[in-house]
Each structure stands twice: as C-alpha cells, then as structure tokens.
Amino acid sequence: MKYKLTILFSALVVLGLVLTACGPKPEPAPAPAPEETEAPAATEAPVAEAVEPAKEIVFFNWSEYIDPEIYTLFEDETGIKVVEDNFSSNEEMLAKLQGGATGYALIVPSDYTVSIMKDEGMLAKLDHANIPNLGNLAEQFQNVPYDPGNEYCVPYQWGTTGIGYLDSEVDEPTSWAVFFDPDPTAPYYGRMTMLDDAREAFAAALVYLGYDINTTDEAQLEEAKELLIKAKAALAGYDSDIFEDLIASGENLMAHGWNGDFLVAQEENENVAYTIPQEGGVVWVDNVCIPISATPEQKAAGEMFIDFLLRPDIGAMLSDYNWYATPNAAAEANLDEEFLNDPAVYPPAEVLAKLQYIEPVGEAEAIYQRLWDEVKSAPTP
Ligand code: SPD
Secondary structure (H helix, E strand, O other): OHHHHHHHHHHHHHHHHHHHHHOOOOOOOOOOOOOOOOOOOOOOOOOOOOOOOOOEEEEEEEOOOOOHHHHHHHHHHHOOEEEEEEEOOHHHHHHHHHOOOOOEEEEOOEHHHHHHHHHOOOEOOOOHHHOHHHHHEOHHHOEEOOEEOOOOEEEEEEEEEEEEEEOOOOOOOOOOHHHHOOOOOOOOOOOEEEOOOHHHHHHHHHHHHOOOOOOOOHHHHHHHHHHHHHHHHHEEEEOOOOHHHHHHOOOOOEEEEEHHHHHHHOOOOOOEEEEOOOOOEEEEEEEEEOEOOOOHHHHHHHHHHHHHHOOHHHHHHHHHHHOOEOOEHHHHHHOOHHHHOOOOOOOOHHHHOOEEOOOOOOOHHHHHHHHHHHHHHOOOO
C-alpha cells in the first residue's frame, strides 16, 4: 500500500532528523555587539491582530457523523453555535465548493480529496497555536502522507468500506460476487444497495476484478463499468445515507457501505452484520479542514472547534456515537474495551493487508465520473 510505505518513509525521515539533531553541533556565531543607539520606537514591532472568533459557524459534514451533544457542549463552553450541513460523497462536497459555495468554516474530506483540494488551493493552512490538543493524535495520524504535519487538516475518524448484511436472513457474503455475479434466486437479489459514490463503486468492481482500485487504464475501467451495469439488475438502488437503516428494517438484505454506519444500526437490529469480502475493500481516513473561503473569524472559531474535537472526552464521544475508529490516541482511555477490540472497527492485520486507499488519479478523475454517469444512466439489464 503506497500510503503505508509513505508512513514508513516519513518515520525514517523523522528518525533521521532526530539523529542529526543528536550529532555534533556547529559553534554558535558570536552575538553582534550592541550598538549604542537610541531605543527603537515602541511601534516598530508588528503586533498580530487578534481575530474575534465568529459567533456561529457552519460545519459541512457527512450525515450522522457527529453526536449533536458535542455542539451543545462546545456552545456552553465558548458561546459559539455550530450549525451542520451534510453531503453524501467527497465529489458532492467538492463540486459545491468548486461551484463557489461559501459560509463553511469546516469541511470533512477523505484522504484523496484532501490531496485534490490542496492542489487546487482550496484549503486554509491551520494555525497550530490555536490547536494545542493536536498532540493527542496518534503518531501515525500526525504525519499522514496526504497532509504531512497536519498542515491543512486534522484526521477526524477512519474506517473501511465493505458489505453490511442481515445475518438472520442471508449467509455472510464472502465475495463481491454477490453484487457482480449475483444468484437471481438468492433472497438478497433485488434487495441490495451500492454506495452512490463513483470512486467507491468503481473500487468495489475493480477489487473484484483483481485490479488496482486507482487504475487509470481505460480498458480496465470499461470492464469495471460493464460489471457495475450488470450489477444493476440485482440492486434496489444506490444510496449513501440510509443504506444501513434499510438493512436494519429488513427492507434490504445487503448493502455496500461504511463499517461504522452498519455497526450503529446494530442498536436497532442486532442481526445487522458487517464483513470485508475475501478480495478486499477500501480503508479511508476522513479529515476536518478549513476551506480557503472561510473568513478569519470563521477560521478562528473553526480552529477552536477542531481543538475541542481533539479533547480526549470529546474524541471518545465521537466514536461512541458513530462507531468509527478514532485517530485520537488520548481518547482511547475513554473508550470501552469492547469497542477497541471490535475487529469490525479495528481490522486485524490480515484484513488490513487486503485493503487499499483511494488515491487521487489526476486527469483520470474525469474518466471515473464520466463512466459513473454512464453506469447510472444505463438501463437496468
Ligand atoms: N455516516 C458517515 C460516513 C462517513 C464515510 N466517509 C468515508 C468516505 C470514504 N470514501
């Protein structure tokens, strides 16, 4: 996995810097003799303008991804009200901001989308002086390859993409074949959904075909497109918001989706289960960032909220609510052993080895989007 190698590389670079710091140091240059002149006027040193944080900010987030009680606690402590707006895919959020939407103080792009937004100059650099809790992040999240040193973003939660199912009605799906080579007589036929998300849907088809989920080979992408069109016959539809609820209610029996959402749905129906098929799946890190369009006041309040999220108790509240793994090492002391040992939340090494990150594919991004539009507009076979 490219990101794992990059993390290892970053660790080696850090180690190198530490070792260099331990080596012989050059003699410090002698301090210049003070000149006997008049003391400089008090106005000479530039004084940073203190920015008054906004009294209300808008947080553009995935749906059902934060305990609303966190907003109440933050407002009680700071007087700042957080209003939430939602999106269902990275591409939806990106298109809205590229289209000129303003007013957002905070957004939550996934790893590959952080890279795209950085390249397009769409993110503001974080002022670490306003985020003293940054050190609560686990070490590997302080140096993620798409944003070394958390220059622009702070990891929010991480998770995986696989298959959720109702285990009282169907056997555990061990292969993506349930979508791409479905049995028309199976109870799940016609009672399944796939994520309404170009990169995620193509990742499922590409991993089933044994291809890299970030391929830019057009022949492979065409093959994946044909497979996604074929799968439509077995689908009830595409959905990224309520796929887990449709399993919990028994309306659907299988869904392509994100682990935490299925795990939360177990509270409604204990028969909801989650698995990663033998071919593998996707691993991702979502991040809280500030769009470049935020005003200085919105940015100041946004940084206060990021710092609040990084508190150990608030980090734990986040995972208790959305059942996703936390990048906040300090929050772990506040989380149950049951959660920390749940393999559906923290996959064991042999499962992690089968997961891939979605990565930016440059100009091929448009090819994925065009082929996805073709999949969605194709008649059901
Ligand atoms: N209900 C919140 C789900 C957040 C999922 N974000 C993951 C995106 C990975 N492509």
